[in-house]
Amino acid sequence: MSGWSKMKNSCEVWTIESGPTQLSQSMGRLVLMTDGLGFYAVTDEIRAWAKTLSLKDGLLTLFVRHTSASITIQENADPTVLQDLKKALSSLAPENGGWLHAHEGPDDMPAHIKTMLTGVSLQIPVVDGEIDLGTWQGVYLIEHRRAPHRRSMTLHYLGT
Numbered sequence: 523m524s525g526w527s528k529m530k531n532s533c534e535v536w537t538i539e540s541g542p543t544q545l546s547q548s549m550g551r552l553v554l555m556t557d558g559l560g561f562y563a564v565t566d567e568i569r570a571w572a573k574t575l576s577l578k579d580g581l582l583t584l585f586v587r588h589t590s591a592s593i594t595i596q597e598n599a600d601p602t603v604l605q606d607l608k609k610a611l612s613s614l615a616p617e618n619g620g621w622l623h624a625h626e627g628p629d630d631m632p633a634h635i636k637t638m639l640t641g642v643s644l645q646i647p648v649v650d651g652e653i654d655l656g657t658w659q660g661v662y663l664i665e666h667r668r669a670p671h672r673r674s675m676t677l678h679y680l681g682t
Contacts, residue, residue, distance in 0.1 A: 543682050548575050550677040556665040559629075561596070561604040564675070565660045569653060571677055577651045580681010585643045587674045590633035590666050592640040598660030611636045611666075633666035640664055648681055 550571050556562055572582065586593045597603040614635070621631035644661070647654040655661070663673055 545580075545680060545682060547678065547680045549679075552675040552677060554663065554673055554675075556591070556663070556671050556673055558668045558670055559665055560608065561594075561662040561664055563598065563660050564663050565598065565653075565655070568661055568677065572648065572651075572653055572679070575679060577648050577679060578682040579650065580648045580679055582646045582648055582653060583643060583678045583680075584646070584661065585676045585678070586663065587676060588642070588671075589637055590630070591671065591673050592637045592642055592664045592666065593644050593675065594640050594662050594664060595644060595646075595655065595659050596662055597658050599658045604662070611639070611664075614639065627668075629666070629668050636664070636666040648679065 552564060552567055552571070554562065554564070554567075568582070568584070584593055596607065612632075615632040617628040617632050619632065623631040623634070646661075663675065665671060665673065
C-alpha cells in the first residue's frame with residue numbers, strides 16, 4: 523500500500539505520510555427503483571462510480587435520502603443472512619405493533635423504526651483506489667416499505 527507503514531507489534535497501525543498532497547472531493551448520486559421490502563446490493567454501482575474518479579486514498583460517505591429506507595454493510599456470500607436480517611427487523615418493528623403513525627399504511631411506522639435502527643449513512647475508507655470492504659462484505663440499500671419506491675443515495679468522496 524503506497525503511503526502506509528506497518529508497525530512491528532501485533533496490531534497494525536497505518537499512518538498517511540503527509541506532504542504537499544492536495545485533497546479533492548467528488549459527489550454523485552445513485553438512483554434505483556426497488557421492488558418493495560428487501561435488501562438491494564449496490565456495491566458494484568458504488569465501485570463503478572469510484573473507478574470513474576481515479577481515486578487514491580480517502581473516505582467515501584454514502585447517504586440515503588429517505589426516512590423509510592436505509593443502508594448497511596453486510597455479508598454478501600450467503601443469501602440466508604439477508605433473509606434472517608429481514609426477519610429480525612420485522613420482529614423488532616412489526617406492522618401490527620399498535621403504532622399511532624400510519625398515514626401511508628401499516629408498514630409506514632415500522633419502516634421509520636427500521637431506518638432508525640439501521641441508519642442512513644456509511645463511511646467507507648478508500649485505499650489505493652479501491653473501497654476497502656472485507657472479503658465477504660457488500661453494501662446494501664434496505665427498502666423497508668412493501669411497495670416499490672424510487673430511492674436516491676448521495677455519494678461523497680474526500681481524499682487524494
